[in-house]
Amino acid sequence: AQSVTQLDSQVPVFEEAPVELRCNYSSSVSVYLFWYVQYPNQGLQLLLKYLSGSTLVKGINGFEAEFNKSQTSFHLRKPSVHISDTAEYFCAVTNSNSGYALNFGKGTSLLVTP
Amino acid sequence: DAGVTQSPTHLIKTRGQQVTLRCSPKSGHDTVSWYQQALGQGPQFIFQYYEEEERQRGNFPDRFSGHQFPNYSSELNVNALLLGDSALYLCASSLVPGQGGNTIYFGEGSWLTVV
Numbered sequence: 001a002q003s004v005t006q007l008d009s010q011v012p013v014f015e016e017a018p019v020e021l022r023c024n025y026s027s028s029v030s031v032y033l034f035w036y037v038q039y040p041n042q043g044l045q046l047l048l049k050y051l052s053g054s055t056l057v058k059g060i061n062g063f064e065a066e067f068n069k070s071q072t073s074f075h076l077r078k079p080s081v082h083i084s085d086t087a088e089y090f091c092a093v094t095n096s097n098s099g100y101a102l103n104f105g106k107g108t109s110l111l112v113t114p
Numbered sequence: 115d116a117g118v119t120q121s122p123t124h125l126i127k128t129r130g131q132q133v134t135l136r137c138s139p140k141s142g143h144d145t146v147s148w149y150q151q152a153l154g155q156g157p158q159f160i161f162q163y164y165e166e167e168e169r170q171r172g173n174f175p176d177r178f179s180g181h182q183f184p185n186y187s188s189e190l191n192v193n194a195l196l197l198g199d200s201a202l203y204l205c206a207s208s209l210v211p212g213q214g215g216n217t218i219y220f221g222e223g224s225w226l227t228v229v
Contacts, residue, residue, distance in 0.1 A: 036220075043118075043204060044157070044220040090156050099170035101147060102218060104156030
């Protein structure tokens with residue numbers, strides 16, 4: 001079985017400040033990891049994904065994430081956020097045992113204020 | 115290039131009724147999955163269709179059923195609706211389910227309200 005825990009349900013941050021959204025996972029086999037963003041009343045958009053190789057993954061909109069196998073974490077970071085980054089962020093894991101269906105965390109609500 | 119399209123965008127049903135939601139995958143994609151997202155929660159995997167067959171299923175009752183057509187489009191059917199079925203239903207498409215690295219693209223969802 002696999003699971004995802006997003007450690008913060010809400011993260012308030014000021015514009016141009018750095019941000020980290022935390023994600024931990026558990027799995028008995030090798031995993032693929034993803035971060036998706038959901039803007040209000042919209043579907044999910046892929047920010048970035050880790051499949052293999054370099055543990056630092058760069059995505060769209062200036063986001064990056066680091067895969068840490070020993071700590072089973074995949075935290076999302078951005079050095080300077082914008083008001084437009086306000087959204088819900090979901091961490092997801094998948095593996096071959098699940099037929100590559102995505103298992104999502106409960107989400108972290110990022111609120112960027114001036 | 116059209117992405118994943120879903121219909122209807124919003125609908126209201128009464129308890130006990132049946133509903134059908136529709137999805138057209140992104141061009142070139144042959145695999146369709148459905149997810150349920152309750153308010154304030156992450157999406158939950160319902161099932162996945164490939165080559166017109168259900169390949170994987172999440173922890174959902176048999177009231178939830180689906181179909182994939184030869185053109186890869188898909189339907190999600192929910193029978194005997196309960197109030198707890200109120201949620202955003204997301205369709206996702208990708209290539210060949212056996213390749214985990216393939217990006218999964220999501221539609222904007224169908225909002226179902228059961229009253």
